[in-house]
Amino acid sequence: MNTDKFSVDYFKEALTLHVEKNKDYVTFTHAMNSFYRSMVSTIIADNLNKNFELIRRLKNLDQAYNDVKEELSEKNSERPKA
Secondary structure (H helix, E strand, C coil): CCCCCCHHHHHHHHHHHHHHHHHHCHHHHHHHHHHHHHHHHHHHHHHHHHHHHHHHHHHHHHHHHHHHHHHHHHHHHCCCCC
């Protein structure tokens, strides 16, 4: 697992934690979207000197978002309906 800041694994862990902390208040999709929008805004506002680093961070965030969304969607579809 790559724990470097802004790696795919870093974002996956942060997304999963954010969803878990907010599961009693919003759907997992809403929690993921709010985290994603917040991170994109933060990354873009960061005064990066290198465009490559900006692109790398956004790609990693996007990959993590898609991975976690797929995992949580599968997990929620397996849960029996009440």
